[in-house]
Amino acid sequence: MLKIMNRDEGFTGLEAAIVLIAFVVVAAVFSYVVLGAGFFTTQKSQEVVYTSVDMSSSSLEVIGDVYGLNGTGANAAKVGYIRFTVGLSAGGSPVDFSTVQMVWATDDVVEILGVIDTADIDKVLTVKKWNITDGADDDLLLEDQDKFTVVAMPTTALTENDEFNLEIRPSVGAAFGLKRTIPAKINEVNLLY
Numbered sequence: 001m002l003k004i005m006n007r008d009e010g011f012t013g014l015e016a017a018i019v020l021i022a023f024v025v026v027a028a029v030f031s032y033v034v035l036g037a038g039f040f041t042t043q044k045s046q047e048v049v050y051t052s053v054d055m056s057s058s059s060l061e062v063i064g065d066v067y068g069l070n071g072t073g074a075n076a077a078k079v080g081y082i083r084f085t086v087g088l089s090a091g092g093s094p095v096d097f098s099t100v101q102m103v104w105a106t107d108d109v110v111e112i113l114g115v116i117d118t119a120d121i122d123k124v125l126t127v128k129k130w131n132i133t134d135g136a137d138d139d140l141l142l143e144d145q146d147k148f149t150v151v152a153m154p155t156t157a158l159t160e161n162d163e164f165n166l167e168i169r170p171s172v173g174a175a176f177g178l179k180r181t182i183p184a185k186i187n188e189v190n191l192l193y
Contacts, residue, residue, distance in 0.1 A: 059092030078157035094143035
């Protein structure tokens, strides 16, 4: 009887079962951690893709035509003002025009046009400024079906066949560029192409 009690062949099977169960538990915990890290990485990469799509696409589009208007004084026979209407493109996110920056560029000059202060009662358009003349609410937020008519006045007036680029840079999203040419004959109101 003493000989039967000293035998430990049964314990090796039990030890193997315990080790096997320990390996299964460790593998399950490890796979849970790996899957969790994979889901987290997938979620972050999805956020990066959506953010980059928002930043790379412009929400603005020109509605209608772009016009060049005669200047005043010595620039009466030249194009001194640019007028156009903008709205949101299909599926575009709202654009806050209080933070928009406009950059004017020709062959000779590159300048940043400043917005006319909304507190200015007269809102007189001066050189190197831009303004919203029609369609703006008090908040200057272009959203839904809003349309803003923008008038910009660069430093230099343009003559026949001059080309210019007016870039609208919102705080979020890609810049929107207007590249146009002054016609060969300048009238009081000119359709720019």
